[in-house]
Amino acid sequence: MNTAIRIANVSKRYRIGGLHPGYMTFREMLGGLVTAPFKKRSNGQQTIWALSDIDLEIGQGELVGIIGHNGAGKSTLLKILSRVTRPTIGAVELFGRIGSLLEVGTGFHPDLTGRENIYLSGAILGMRRAEIDRKFAEIVAFSELEKFIETSVKWYSSGMYVRLAFSVAAHLEPEILMMDEVLAVGDAAFQQKCLDKMHEIRQQGRTILFVSHDMAAITRLCKRVVLLERGKVTFDGEAHEVVKRYLSSSLKSGASREWTDQQAAPGDRVVRLRRVRVRTEEGETISVVDIQKPFGIELAYDVLEEGHALVPVIEFYNHEGTELFSTHDTSANWRRQPRPRGTYTSTVWIPGNLLAEGSLIGNVSIMSHFPVTTLHANEPNAVAFQVVDSPAGDSARGDYVGPMPGLIRPLLNWVTAMEQAHENRDKQISSNQDQ
Amino acid sequence: MDLETSKAVGPKLPQATSAGPVRLPDSDLSNAPDIGSRDRHTLIQSEESGVQLDLGELWHYRELLYFLTLRDIKVRYKQTVMGLAWVIIQPLTTMLIFTLVFNRFVRLDAGALPYPLFALSGLLLWLFFANAVTNSTHSLVSNANLITKVYFPRMFIPAASVGAGLVDLAVAFLLLIALCFYYRVPLTLNLLLLPLFVFLMALLALGVGLLSAAVTVKYRDLRHALPFIIQLWMFASPVIYPTSIVPERWQWLVTINPVAGIIEGFRSCLTGGSFAWLQVSIAAAITVTLLVCSAFVFRRFEHTFADVV
Numbered sequence: 167m168n169t170a171i172r173i174a175n176v177s178k179r180y181r182i183g184g185l186h187p188g189y190m191t192f193r194e195m196l197g198g199l200v201t202a203p204f205k206k207r208s209n210g211q212q213t214i215w216a217l218s219d220i221d222l223e224i225g226q227g228e229l230v231g232i233i234g235h236n237g238a239g240k241s242t243l244l245k246i247l248s249r250v251t252r253p254t255i256g257a258v259e260l261f262g263r264i265g266s267l268l269e270v271g272t273g274f275h276p277d278l279t280g281r282e283n284i285y286l287s288g289a290i291l292g293m294r295r296a297e298i299d300r301k302f303a304e305i306v307a308f309s310e311l312e313k314f315i316e317t318s319v320k321w322y323s324s325g326m327y328v329r330l331a332f333s334v335a336a337h338l339e340p341e342i343l344m345m346d347e348v349l350a351v352g353d354a355a356f357q358q359k360c361l362d363k364m365h366e367i368r369q370q371g372r373t374i375l376f377v378s379h380d381m382a383a384i385t386r387l388c389k390r391v392v393l394l395e396r397g398k399v400t401f402d403g404e405a406h407e408v409v410k411r412y413l414s415s416s417l418k419s420g421a422s423r424e425w426t427d428q429q430a431a432p433g434d435r436v437v438r439l440r441r442v443r444v445r446t447e448e449g450e451t452i453s454v455v456d457i458q459k460p461f462g463i464e465l466a467y468d469v470l471e472e473g474h475a476l477v478p479v480i481e482f483y484n485h486e487g488t489e490l491f492s493t494h495d496t497s498a499n500w501r502r503q504p505r506p507r508g509t510y511t512s513t514v515w516i517p518g519n520l521l522a523e524g525s526l527i528g529n530v531s532i533m534s535h536f537p538v539t540t541l542h543a544n545e546p547n548a549v550a551f552q553v554v555d556s557p558a559g560d561s562a563r564g565d566y567v568g569p570m571p572g573l574i575r576p577l578l579n580w581v582t583a584m585e586q587a588h589e590n591r592d593k594q595i596s597s598n599q600d601q
Numbered sequence: 602m603d604l605e606t607s608k609a610v611g612p613k614l615p616q617a618t619s620a621g622p623v624r625l626p627d628s629d630l631s632n633a634p635d636i637g638s639r640d641r642h643t644l645i646q647s648e649e650s651g652v653q654l655d656l657g658e659l660w661h662y663r664e665l666l667y668f669l670t671l672r673d674i675k676v677r678y679k680q681t682v683m684g685l686a687w688v689i690i691q692p693l694t695t696m697l698i699f700t701l702v703f704n705r706f707v708r709l710d711a712g713a714l715p716y717p718l719f720a721l722s723g724l725l726l727w728l729f730f731a732n733a734v735t736n737s738t739h740s741l742v743s744n745a746n747l748i749t750k751v752y753f754p755r756m757f758i759p760a761a762s763v764g765a766g767l768v769d770l771a772v773a774f775l776l777l778i779a780l781c782f783y784y785r786v787p788l789t790l791n792l793l794l795l796p797l798f799v800f801l802m803a804l805l806a807l808g809v810g811l812l813s814a815a816v817t818v819k820y821r822d823l824r825h826a827l828p829f830i831i832q833l834w835m836f837a838s839p840v841i842y843p844t845s846i847v848p849e850r851w852q853w854l855v856t857i858n859p860v861a862g863i864i865e866g867f868r869s870c871l872t873g874g875s876f877a878w879l880q881v882s883i884a885a886a887i888t889v890t891l892l893v894c895s896a897f898v899f900r901r902f903e904h905t906f907a908d909v910v
Contacts, residue, residue: 180908245907249645249752252904258645272750275672277679282672289668290751318679 176256234394262341271331669761737810
């Protein structure tokens with residue numbers, strides 16, 4: 167495989183001036199010259215390494231995801247690759263024209279018309295005039311703004327603006343494409359266009375770097391993911407592995423929660439929680455759930471007062487705060503049975519191919535219904551975990567890689583049958599295929 | 602979407618509908634002839650690597666200079682009632698004021714040219730120079746959103762300010778031509794050299810503009826000092842007065858001031874008199890030296906602009 171991007175030993179240092187703005191005035195500079203000899207070298211200049219010792223090689227046609235927390239160095243890396251800034255140490259080699267969808271609308275001027283902006287923005291992104299001339303009709307048609315192309319873009323709605331800007335960028339035809347959080351802006355139709363474009367570019371054998379916080383998007387699109395932490399590459403490999411690492415360090419309430427001090431644990435005089443966790447069938451605690459695999463939520467609790475028929479309950483919310491469903495323990499062995507004192511575990515099993523992708527939160531409570539319904543323990547946001555899909559094509563999304571709406575994602579049975587064959591057209595198609 | 606319209610514009614395109622996934626027009630790498638060899642391989646070196654002018658790169662991006670200049674011109678006169686007329690109003694009123702002062706109140710001998718024509722010829726070149734330098738000084742900071750987002754030779758941003766100034770100058774030239782007819786300026790071969798002096802003035806404006814733009818990115822002081830410097834420079838140059846009235850012991854200042862040499866040469870084109878070739882050569886030499894030095898300084902700090910602007 168040919169190399170598309172070679173990043174060799176790249177480090178980037180920024181000077182941070184505390185409260186000072188990024189630029190200096192002459193007076194500060196002169197003052198600095200006077201006081202500099204009297205200052206200790208060590209505290210004279212505060213610097214941070216936004217990137218340190220990055221070595222990466224990305225092959226042509228690869229689709230690589232770059233993931234990391236805010237400040238991990240993602241945007242600095244993209245800035246170096248797009249040649250906006252240079253590395254302090256090291257070098258980068260790029261084989262092929264690089265284009266970025268980091269900021270759609272770069273170079274747009276509000277006072278210019280759509281037509282003028284297409285040319286201006288195209289030229290700034292690196293297109294030749296002849297190239298823009300040739301693609302102009304396509305760009306306009308793709309943006310669906312034929313009627314407004316002679317209107318100043320400041321009169322455009324934000325949706326129209328983004329459509330025009332994206333159309334220009336989408337026609338740049340770079341061999342290496344970098345995408346930032348573009349998927350986070352625009353409406354669903356626009357996100358769909360972004361993903362379609364990405365899909366098409368990948369099929370043409372071009373290289374894509376995809377930088378995102380959007381875990382669901384990264385895992386379903388990229389096989390290889392690079393994790394950046396504090397300016398260093400801390401992992402480079404399979405998407406699922408790296409996402410697991412990322413989540414374990416990012417989620418506040420994780421896949422497992424434990425209360426060691428019984429007095430402080432959620433509950434009352436009847437029952438107190440000990441532990442809540444997300445687990446696999448093998449008993450391993452996990453924070454990332456494969457959309458196709460069943461998993462369990464396990465509650466451990468102490469019953470402190472005997473004689474109550476207890477019902478553990480779990481409610482599931484998605485990241486938008488929408489409640490997906492709640493589930494009550496209806497198993498036969500302890501149903502309506504007063505429990506003796508002791509330590510119990512209750513586990514509810516969620517089948518595979520039920521939940522949609524994304525971050526999910528579990529609220530845990532324990533109640534009883536006799537003589538009246540009483541809430542004994544209640545812990546909102548007890549556990550958080552991530553449901554991810556893979557690009558393998560055997561989940562409910564099939565070969566589709568775009569965003570799938572819906573709160574649940576069941577894998578259902580489809581039956582497709584051919585009722586009647588159309589002779590002539592069939593022959594045409596098969597003869598075309600023969601050629 | 603209006604299907605009729607889109608068919609009229611792009612008949613070959615598959616129809617993009619909001620319901621289904623949108624297919625983009627097919628394109629592959631082999632039929633992208635506009636991608637030159639420059640795009641095939643790029644080496645991004647560290648900050649410590651040396652400074653190169655890299656004129657090849659400037660040539661490669663030359664069309665961008667055109668579009669940036671066009672933008673500067675269009676944006677400047679959008680939403681103005683009188684539009685390009687402003688290009689004429691500014692030198693015209695300035696000329697009228699100076700004519701009133703130096704021709705009516707104070708009798709000043711401007712030599713071979715009638716004073717209004719003398720003043721206008723100086724003012725046109727000077728106002729072009731002053732506006733070009735002022736605009737290019739501010740240009741990098743006001744285009745920070747471009748500089749921090751995408752790579753291209755940053756030199757084109759101040760260069761576009763100078764280019765836009767040239768277009769303004771061309772329009773304002775109509776005024777000069779009218780005045781030449783009014784005063785029956787003789788048609789001489791000297792007039793053929795007019796473009797040379799305009800060109801020299803543009804190079805000088807670019808030389809000063811590149812330097813001040815690069816400095817302003819880091820030290821914003823220059824933005825405050827600039828109007829003051831420009832004004833001083835104008836009174837130190839023979840814009841509204843002839844060099845003949847400068848005392849002997851200050852004549853060396855006129856000699857080393859390239860603006861003086863260029864404006865005097867420009868006027869000689871109109872009068873048909875002989876050129877002060879020595880002074881013109883000195884002015885040209887200083888202009889070219891300054892431009893080359895400024896270009897190197899600009900290139901040296903270019904890659905830090907995105908970090909400090």
